[in-house]
Each structure stands twice: as structure tokens, then as C-alpha cells.
Amino acid sequence: MSSFPNPDRYQQMEYRRSGRSGIKLPAISLGLWHNFGDSTRVDNSRELLCHAFDLGITHFDLANNYGPPPGSAEENFGRILREDFRAYRDELIISTKAGYTMWQGPYGDWGSRKYLVASLDQSLKRMGLEYVDIFYHHRPDPETPLEETMRALDHVVRQGKALYVALSNYPADLAAQAIAILRDLGTPCLIHQPRYSMFERTPEQGLIQTLGDAGVGCIAFSPLAGGVLTDRYLQGIPEDSRAASGSKFLSESQLTEEKMEKVRRLNIIAQQREQKLAQMALAWVLRDDRVTSVLIGASKTAQIDDAVAMLAHRQFSDTELAAIDAALM
DSSP states (O other), X not given: OTTOSOTTGGGSOOEEEOTTSSOEEESEEEEOSSSSSTTSOHHHHHHHHHHHHHTTXXXXXXXXXXXXXXXXXXXXXXXXXXXXXXXGGGGOEEEEEEOSOOSSSTTSSTTOHHHHHHHHHHHHHHHTOSOEEEEEEOSOOSSSOHHHXXXXXXXXXXXXXXXXXXXXXXXXXXXXHHHHHHHHHTOOEEEEEOBXXXXXXXXXXXXXXXXXXXXXEEEEBOTTGGGTTSSTTTTSOOTTSTGGGTOTTSOGGGSOHHHHHHHHHHHHHHHHTTSOHHHHHHHHHTTSTTOOEEEEOOSSHHHHHHHHHGGGGOOOOHHHHHHHHHHHO
């Protein structure tokens, strides 16, 4: 670790402003959803985080339930933060979330003030932090009044436990209501995190426009559709792949012949662009300036290298965009 961090790290990354805020995020952010829990060697997690920072990735995205088991990604991240990043805390954007089940009983899930405040306290303890840079409500709560959830987000900022607040998985209409409430409270929403990829274009049906109009950033998760938009499955389903593992996030039944034919057509376009399919898929999500960043997961440093290398060729011609739309039909 004697050469860590790379002194040229900020020359290798593109930084994009989150809406009309003062915050810029790296175009590529590292998500700790998988590969950072107790089932992964800490040394491998450390290598991924340090390599990402060496390439100018300053944003690490967590949630209370990331692992597995839930909570372990924050615990392992906290250990690495203390041992390797202590001197660089002010160069990092660290985010976490609450909204999914974390403990038994009526106060360990969804969006009540009780749950959100308690969950953030637990997250800060696991990571050994006084505050996080961004605290998200992870998903809408159909039963708790939206005003209560947004007031809880405002509260943790006023407590000094979070610098900014954010939303995830909110549909356009509900996001607009939440953003308005937060604005009136004096704690504006920094960013929204939707699932967005070539295979999941729902954010184009009003959400991205809503965020742009409100001056709120957008950070896309699952931009590779769980790994489908890579060359991983072009020749079938490898035995060591996520689809073959019985994962609830990607099953063999989802890799239909119709979908894989679209992937093969997209791969041809990527080859014509002299890119890997995964690189083209990331660049496609970033084609809209209202998208602040894309969240990638990684189990190998080479995957981070590929994502960052995409930035050198992320522009599309109108012809290429039309070809991609045609391939997806």
C-alpha cells in the first residue's frame, strides 16, 4: 500500500454535478451491494475500494441491508475506512440507505421516523462515522405518511448525521411530492437512485424529466441489468455465473432467447464502436447530462478498469442511438 493513493487519480475521472447542488460525483460510482459482505474476503474488498479510489472514484454507495448478511458490508467498509482511508475521509462521498427489513418487529422496516433515525444510528456505528454524506430513503412506504418520512430525513441532517438526503426507487409522481416536501422543509433532495438500463427504461417515462426540472441529480443502479448487458452470457450460462447460482436477482429463466438475441445485437454495435458491451451499456446510461453517475458493482479490479476506460469513448452518434433502439425492439 506504499503507493496508495495514486497522485494522478483526479485526472482520470470525469465529475458531474448533481442537479443544481454544490456536489459533483464521479461519473462511475462503486456500489457495495455485493462482494463486500462477510462471504467475501476483506482483502479482496480492500483491493477493490483502493483500486477504485486510485482511479478517481470518490463515491462509495452502501445501505443498511447490504452484505450478506445485512449490515456486514457497512461493518467491513468501516474497517477498511479506518485502516486505509482515514486520511482521505474529506475526499470521499459515503452514502447509505434505509427502507428494507433490518430487524424484527414493526420498527425495523419501511419509512417511519423511528426506523429511519434508528437505522442511521446503527449504520454510523457499524462504519465508525460521525456522519454520512448522503442518506437515502431506500423505497417508498405505502402506509407511512410521506411527510413523516421526509421530516425524518430533514431531522437527521439537522442532527448533523447526514450532509444530504436522497431518494431511491420512487416513481416520478411520488418523487415530485417528496422533493417538494423536502424543499419546503429547507433540506433539498440531492439525488435520486432508480434502476435504469437499456432493459429498464421506466425512468424515461417522466422521472428523469422531473428530477431535471427540480434540480435533483440522478444516479442509476443496475446499469448492466444484473450482468445481462455484458459478454458474460453470450455463449450460454457459465457454471460460476450469478444466473447459475440460483440468485434471486438473476435467474436462468430471465435469460430468454428473445432477450439474448437483443444482447447479441447490442454486442455487435459495441464491437463496431470498439467497446465491450458493458462499456457501451454504461456509456448509454450517461448519454443524458441529467444522469449524474452510474453505480457499478465489482468482484475484480479489471471490471473497475473497464468501466473507467469507457469514459474515453462515451459519446454516441444519432445513428448509433437509433441502432441501439432498433436492437432493443
